[in-house]
Amino acid sequence: MSFGRGVALVGGATTKFGVRAATWAELAQEAGGALFRAVPALTRADVDSLFVGAAEPERFAFQSHVAPFAAEQMGLAPRRVIQRTELACASGQSAIRSAYAAIASGLSDVAVAVGVEKMNIPSMAEANTSMGCVMDRAWDGAHGATAPPFFAMVAQRHQLEYGTSDDALAAVSEKNHRFANSNPNAQFFDKTFDRAKLGRLPVVAPPLRLGDCSSMTDGAAAVVLVADELATKYTKTPVRVAGTGQYADFHNLANAGSLTDWVGLRHAAGEAFRSAGIGPKDLDFAEMHDCFTISEIVEYEAIGLCPPGAGGQYVLDGRSSLGGDVVVNTRGGLLGCGHPLGATGIAQAVEVFDQFEGRVPAARQVPDPHWALVHNLSGSANVHSVMIYEGAS
Amino acid sequence: MAGSSEAPRRRAAVLAPPEPAPPKSEPEPVKKPAAPLPFLLDFFPLEDEKNTRLAAFFRNLKEGRLTTTKCRSDGTLAWPPRVVCPQCHQADLDWVDLPMVGRIYAFSAVLMGAPLGMESEVPFVVGLVDIPDVPFRLFGRIVGTPWEQCHVGQKVRAEPYELPDGRVFYRFRTVG
Ligand SMILES: [Zn+2]
Numbered sequence: 001m002s003f004g005r006g007v008a009l010v011g012g013a014t015t016k017f018g019v020r021a022a023t024w025a026e027l028a029q030e031a032g033g034a035l036f037r038a039v040p041a042l043t044r045a046d047v048d049s050l051f052v053g054a055a056e057p058e059r060f061a062f063q064s065h066v067a068p069f070a071a072e073q074m075g076l077a078p079r080r081v082i083q084r085t086e087l088a089c090a091s092g093q094s095a096i097r098s099a100y101a102a103i104a105s106g107l108s109d110v111a112v113a114v115g116v117e118k119m120n121i122p123s124m125a126e127a128n129t130s131m132g133c134v135m136d137r138a139w140d141g142a143h144g145a146t147a148p149p150f151f152a153m154v155a156q157r158h159q160l161e162y163g164t165s166d167d168a169l170a171a172v173s174e175k176n177h178r179f180a181n182s183n184p185n186a187q188f189f190d191k192t193f194d195r196a197k198l199g200r201l202p203v204v205a206p207p208l209r210l211g212d213c214s215s216m217t218d219g220a221a222a223v224v225l226v227a228d229e230l231a232t233k234y235t236k237t238p239v240r241v242a243g244t245g246q247y248a249d250f251h252n253l254a255n256a257g258s259l260t261d262w263v264g265l266r267h268a269a270g271e272a273f274r275s276a277g278i279g280p281k282d283l284d285f286a287e288m289h290d291c292f293t294i295s296e297i298v299e300y301e302a303i304g305l306c307p308p309g310a311g312g313q314y315v316l317d318g319r320s321s322l323g324g325d326v327v328v329n330t331r332g333g334l335l336g337c338g339h340p341l342g343a344t345g346i347a348q349a350v351e352v353f354d355q356f357e358g359r360v361p362a363a364r365q366v367p368d369p370h371w372a373l374v375h376n377l378s379g380s381a382n383v384h385s386v387m388i389y390e391g392a393s
Numbered sequence: 394m395a396g397s398s399e400a401p402r403r404r405a406a407v408l409a410p411p412e413p414a415p416p417k418s419e420p421e422p423v424k425k426p427a428a429p430l431p432f433l434l435d436f437f438p439l440e441d442e443k444n445t446r447l448a449a450f451f452r453n454l455k456e457g458r459l460t461t462t463k464c465r466s467d468g469t470l471a472w473p474p475r476v477v478c479p480q481c482h483q484a485d486l487d488w489v490d491l492p493m494v495g496r497i498y499a500f501s502a503v504l505m506g507a508p509l510g511m512e513s514e515v516p517f518v519v520g521l522v523d524i525p526d527v528p529f530r531l532f533g534r535i536v537g538t539p540w541e542q543c544h545v546g547q548k549v550r551a552e553p554y555e556l557p558d559g560r561v562f563y564r565f566r567t568v569g
Binding site: 125129141148149152 | 438472502508
């Protein structure tokens with residue numbers, strides 16, 4: 001199945017993620033600089049379109065109309081398509097999907113997707129308010145709903161229905177932090193967390209502890225996508241966009257249905273697999289949205305790596321680690337890298353390109369990969385976005 | 394995530410009659426910031442007719458009734474209340490009472506990272522509550538029991554509470 005003409009990912013780069021002494025504009029500049037260094041054949045004039053993934057620049061940076069703002073910061077003058085994509089935690093993948101659609105349709109030939117988020121601001125209570133308005137602000141946010149208590153309820157139900165242990169949750173965090181130790185751009189690059197240490201961290205929203213939650217992070221990342229026939233101008237290892245799927249089925253928490261069966265993800269992943277002509281067993285590695293440890297466990301199940309309820313055992317058995325079935329979150333995940341909302345989906349795609357190019361450190365290099373999946377959820381796991389990539393070799 | 398495309402989520406609305414008014418209980422200590430929050434940092438909705446077409450929800454709540462809208466044409470019961478039916482897109486809706494008593498389906502507590510204006514309420518419990526005969530759950534603050542002693546299946550009753558500026562909102566209180 002094809003959505004139009006072929007599209008290839010030909011390179012990308014990220015800034016350092018973390019609590020950065022840098023503004024939104026400066027992060028955008030850094031991402032532009034890093035992209036043009038990573039793809040030396042790319043010129044400013046080549047870039048006909050720019051898609052800017054940014055979740056809440058109005059709240060965190062008091063800046064609207066960020067697409068032309070980012071273009072100017074990056075030294076770009078897009079002449080075909082310029083737009084911002086906002087889908088909360090999936091704003092970055094949304095930018096890539098939009099770039100893909102623009103190129104597939106013939107509207108664009110060379111498109112940059114950049115994601116930028118500045119989340120550490122002087123008042124972290126105000127930042128928490130901004131995270132609360134991702135929910136149905138008036139009807140859920142007003143009760144104090146933010147992401148941690150929602151995903152804590154997912155964890156509680158998963159533990160109740162399937163007996164998933166706190167140790168399985170910690171195993172996700174331990175794995176992803178270990179991978180982050182090989183990624184200098186990760187927020188927690190220089191921090192080690194074993195399961196014993198994770199179990200002693202303070203509780204944020206029971207049963208979730210600090211190490212079960214991704215961080216409020218500043219960062220930016222950028223990738224370039226081109227029409228297939230232009231790909232070899234930019235890289236010897238173009239990565240084909242092979243499939244994609246997306247699904248949204250509720251917003252208010254009252255309408256969430258089962259907390260442990262993410263039906264929307266089953267639909268989005270199913271559509272992505274169908275469009276790529278492969279199934280979960282074909283995957284070599286995956287970048288999944290581990291905003292919380294429990295998220296990655298539920299995602300194994302909904303994407304089809306293991307049966308419902310078996311996600312905890314899947315990670316405990318090492319099946320998502322190097323040497324396992326499908327290596328998950330080699331970049332370090334959101335847990336290890338931090339989660340600058342708009343930048344996360346782009347940084348995941350950078351990892352996909354770098355893995356296929358074979359240039360990541362040996363501690364996280366997947367041997368001879370061919371198929372990769374990227375997943376982002378947004379909000380209260382009420383939207384799921386999935387892309388499947390095929391490497392050249 | 395919800396089963397909308399797998400199985401019909403909407404069931405015929407069979408509503409329990411309104412529960413008798415809850416017994417008067419001790420008011421929760423009000424711990425609110427001294428100064429009102431700027432509009433764009435305030436989670437609570439504006440409730441009066443000048444600002445919303447759902448003002449009846451808040452009037453009913455002030456009388457101790459938790460209500461929502463039901464479509465006159467196809468019976469669709471929606472949460473939150475609507476001005477247009479999400480099923481048939483007609484605007485001919487009735488206000489109906491929701492059952493006030495339910496059971497906790499899932500809960501957690503906010504021990505850190507509270508939004509502006511809620512920091513002084515930490516730790517606080519939030520949860521999803523199963524209420525009978527409606528095609529959704531209700532999410533809300535749960536008071537009356539510390540989080541360490543709350544449990545799934547615990548009985549809770551909806552109640553209104555007043556904000557310092559006179560607006561009203563709802564929450565759940567553990568029963569027994
Ligand atoms: Zn209707």
